[in-house]
Amino acid sequence: MDRRTLFRHLGRQAAALALARLFGAAQAQPAAPWPVDAGDPFTLGVASGMPRPDSVVIWTRLAPRPHDIGGGLPPLPFSVRWELAEDERFGAGLRRGEFIARPENAHALHVELRGLASARPYFYRFIAGDTVSAVGRTRTAPAEDAPLARLRLALASCQHYEQGWYAAHAEIAARELDFVLFVGDYIYESSNPRHRLRPHEGPVPQTLDAYRARHATYKLDADLRAAHAAHPWILTWDDHEVENDYAADASPSGLDAPAFLRRRAAAYQAYFEHLPVSPSMAPRGAAMRIHDHFRWGRLAELWTLDGRQYRSVQACGNAAAGGRTIGGDCEELADPARTVFGAAQERWLADGLAGSVRPWRLLAQGSQLGASGVAVPGQARRVFSDGWDGYPRARERLLDAIASSTAAGGNALVLGGDVHRHVAAQLRQRPDDPRSPVVAAEFVCTSISSRGLAEARMAAIRAGNPDLLHARGDERGYALLEITARAAHCDLRATPHPAQPGAALHTQASFTVEAGRPEPVRD
Ligand code: FE
Ligand code: CA
Numbered sequence: 001m002d003r004r005t006l007f008r009h010l011g012r013q014a015a016a017l018a019l020a021r022l023f024g025a026a027q028a029q030p031a032a033p034w035p036v037d038a039g040d041p042f043t044l045g046v047a048s049g050m051p052r053p054d055s056v057v058i059w060t061r062l063a064p065r066p067h068d069i070g071g072g073l074p075p076l077p078f079s080v081r082w083e084l085a086e087d088e089r090f091g092a093g094l095r096r097g098e099f100i101a102r103p104e105n106a107h108a109l110h111v112e113l114r115g116l117a118s119a120r121p122y123f124y125r126f127i128a129g130d131t132v133s134a135v136g137r138t139r140t141a142p143a144e145d146a147p148l149a150r151l152r153l154a155l156a157s158c159q160h161y162e163q164g165w166y167a168a169h170a171e172i173a174a175r176e177l178d179f180v181l182f183v184g185d186y187i188y189e190s191s192n193p194r195h196r197l198r199p200h201e202g203p204v205p206q207t208l209d210a211y212r213a214r215h216a217t218y219k220l221d222a223d224l225r226a227a228h229a230a231h232p233w234i235l236t237w238d239d240h241e242v243e244n245d246y247a248a249d250a251s252p253s254g255l256d257a258p259a260f261l262r263r264r265a266a267a268y269q270a271y272f273e274h275l276p277v278s279p280s281m282a283p284r285g286a287a288m289r290i291h292d293h294f295r296w297g298r299l300a301e302l303w304t305l306d307g308r309q310y311r312s313v314q315a316c317g318n319a320a321a322g323g324r325t326i327g328g329d330c331e332e333l334a335d336p337a338r339t340v341f342g343a344a345q346e347r348w349l350a351d352g353l354a355g356s357v358r359p360w361r362l363l364a365q366g367s368q369l370g371a372s373g374v375a376v377p378g379q380a381r382r383v384f385s386d387g388w389d390g391y392p393r394a395r396e397r398l399l400d401a402i403a404s405s406t407a408a409g410g411n412a413l414v415l416g417g418d419v420h421r422h423v424a425a426q427l428r429q430r431p432d433d434p435r436s437p438v439v440a441a442e443f444v445c446t447s448i449s450s451r452g453l454a455e456a457r458m459a460a461i462r463a464g465n466p467d468l469l470h471a472r473g474d475e476r477g478y479a480l481l482e483i484t485a486r487a488a489h490c491d492l493r494a495t496p497h498p499a500q501p502g503a504a505l506h507t508q509a510s511f512t513v514e515a516g517r518p519e520p521v522r523d
Contacts, residue, residue, distance in 0.1 A: 031077040031100045034129035038073065039064030041080075041107075041128045044216060045225030048138035049276030051179055051232040052294070053118040056138050058082060059276035060126045062107035066216035067201055069209055075103040081127040082111055088123050088135060105282075106212055108273040112280075118143040119297075136229045139178060141296060148297030148485075152177050154231075155479040157238070157366075157417025158185040158447030159218065162196045166223035167495055167503035168448045168478045173226035175480070178296075180231050181304075183417040184238025184366040185450065186275070187214050189267075195451055197498060206263055211270035219274060233276055236290055236304040238366035238418050242267040245322040245386050249286075250313045252322030261286040291345050293352060300360035300483055303349055307366045310342025314385040323386025328373060330385075336393045346397065353405035353412075359515060360411055360483050363402075367418040368444045369395065370425040371432050372471075374457075375464045381432075387419070395431065403429045403439040411515060412440035413488055415481075419444060420452040421473035422492040424511045426519040428467060438467075441513045441520040443490050445479040446472070449499050469520060470509050477505055488513040490520070 034041070041062035050057045062080065065072030077100045086092040101107040109126065116122065119142035126133040142148050154172045172180060189204050205211045218224060239245055242264050245252045251260035265286040272282055281288060291306040314321045315338065316330035332338070339346065353361060369388050373381035383389035402412045414427060423444035430436035446452065452473030453461075462471050475494035482489045494508040511520040 031079040034078055034080070034131070036129055040131055042126065042131065042133040044219040044274070045228055046124070046126065046133050046136040047228035047276040048124065048136055048232045049234060050112075050278050051139060051141045051234070053141045053143045054116050055112060055114045056116065056122070056140055056232055057276050057278055058084070058109075058111050058113060058124045058136065058138065060109050060133055061273060062101050062109075062128060063216065066220065067213050070103065071107060071212075071216075073103070073107055077102050078107060078128070080109060082109070082124060083127065084113055084122055084124045086120070086122060088137075090123065090125070106270075106273045110277065110279040112278060116140050119146065134225075134229055138232045141178075141294065143297065144295050146297040148299040151296050151300050151360075151481075151483045153481050154180045155183065155364075155415050155417075155443065155445045155481060156180060156448055157183045157445055158420055158450040159224070160185070160188045160447070160450035161218055161221070162188070162191055162198060162200055163451050164197060164449030164476055164498035165501040165503070166221050166227075166448060167499045167501065168476060168493065168505060169221075169223040169227040170502065171493065171505050172478060173223065173230040175230075177231050180227060180233045181302075181364055181415065182233055182235045183364050183415065183445075184236060185240040185418065185447075186235070186237065186271070187218050188240045188450070189214065189243055190240070192451075195498075206266070208266040208269055211267050212273065215270050215274035228276070234294060234302070234304060234364075235275055235277065236306060236364060236366060237271065237308060239308055241271050242308070245314070246308065247311045247313045247321065248309060250321055291341075291348075295358070298358060299485065300362060301352075301356055301358045302362040302364060303352060305341060305349065305363060305365040306345060307340045310345060311340050312338040312391070315390055317385060323384055323390070325382050326385045326390070327380045328383050328389075329380035333390065333392050338391055338393060340388065340391045340394045346394075349398075350401040353401050356405055356410065358410070359485065360413065360488065361402075361405060362413050362415060364415045366416065368416050368423060368442070369398070369414045370423070370427050370442050370467060371465050372419070372461050372468070373432075373464060374460045381464070392431075399427060399429050399431075399439060402427075403437075406439060406518070409516070411488070411513060411518065413513065414440055414442040415479075416442065416444045417447070419473075420447040420450050421458065421471055422446040422475070422477070422479065422494065422508055423468060424470040424490065424492070424509065424520045424522075425468045431467070434466075438518045440518055441488070441511075443479050443481070443511070443520070446475060446477050446492070446494060448478065449476055451497060469511070469522060472508060475508060477508070486515055
């Protein structure tokens with residue numbers, strides 16, 4: 001069948017479907033079988049995520065021409081098969097099923113597989129007609145009461161496609177890991193024409209189709225696909241998945257709230273369609289709950305936190321707001337009503353921390369929690385209003401919740417991204433107060449590819465913040481964490497900017513947090 005015949009054929013099916021809907025028989029209409037000549041539907045690869053002791057989500061999206069509207073497919077449901085097994089040859093414990101890929105979700109598949117065995121690898125693939133996808137490898141979480149030797153994860157963020165290659169993902173793909181923890185800026189909506197090593201497919205996305213095309217550009221990178229195929233991912237987002245520095249319904253580009261919420265709905269929908277999150281997380285309009293909680297045997301628990309959807313607008317800005325450098329004496333900063341997580345998520349996290357009995361409590365969020373303001377002689381410190389420095393009361397509440405959680409034992413590790421620098425820091429209950437006790441360790445991964453701050457600014461940040469034990473913005477990479485009952489060990493893996501294709505990474509610095517002592521110590 002040539003393409004024209006194929007689409008005429010499919011057009012007839014679409015007409016039949018519309019007719020069936022008209023007569024209330026849509027449910028009876030079977031999904032179309034995969035059209036033989038439509039091309040390879042698996043151009044965007046396969047992925048898995050949300051590892052639980054008995055379940056995992058596997059993902060793909062059918063898109064033979066991913067930059068075309070509809071991924072090159074007509075607006076019809078298609079039937080796809082999936083297979084899961086305990087071995088790569090799909091022999092042992094083989095399970096199969098069918099899934100209907102629907103045009104309203106860009107023919108994405110999110111299959112939540114339940115009843116799995118805990119703490120073991122599984123292999124999966126998808127089949128559309130005669131075309132078989134790449135094989136993905138995933139892993140379930142250990143049973144909640146399992147004593148556990150260790151947890152290994154890669155912490156990553158900020159992969160501006162135009163500013164470098166994904167050498168870090170190539171290394172992540174080759175590692176033995178329990179999961180990848182990605183803390184935001186999965187795509188970038190914007191461009192910097194001075195730093196464009198490989199261009200995006202088009203201008204700044206505003207519509208659902210444009211956000212879909214942007215996600216496709218990222219997924220067409222083979223190293224990113226390899227990192228997805230090699231490990232389950234646990235994700236939260238930051239700002240660039242929608243727009244730089246947005247705060248709830250406030251858009252720095254000047255859209256009014258209703259218009260920005262329409263754009264946010266498009267961005268969240270495209271995000272959902274392209275990532276291995278639970279099908280129950282599908283957005284409703286401009287709302288999508290991404291914050292979540294994971295237990296890892298008796299060793300650790302992890303909260304993934306959303307610092308964008310519910311946050312207060314940046315302090316002491318103009319109406320359009322967005323991040324900028326402000327004086328630490330800006331009066332708005334002291335307003336206790338200002339929030340990063342929103343009241344409901346804050347309460348949920350504080351309750352979770354208060355009830356935690358596992359020795360390692362990991363908080364994954366989009367930015368750097370520790371102070372990074374710069375002293376100016378004779379003036380208040382200058383702080384960046386979009387970072388946690390711009391939300392000091394919310395930060396105090398979070399650090400108080402951490403301090404009371406660990407007062408009776410246990411460690412807190414705060415994990416973040418966003419700032420495009422590797423950071424190891426000790427977090428005091430009251431930042432900038434050397435008499436205040438250290439209550440947690442913080443590790444921030446540098447970006448996978450996005451450009452960092454100039455060294456002169458990094459030097460000023462280091463000089464003004466002695467609790468930053470390490471802070472370097474000149475290299476790209478990710479952080480590798482290995483956590484046991486005795487200690488958490490962190491290797492900051494890096495390669496010079498801009499990351500080159502196939503670049504080798506080295507360990508820029510290593511830190512260890514001993515169980516029962518809050519601060520990281522350089523190895
Ligand atoms: Fe970023
Ligand atoms: Ca960011």
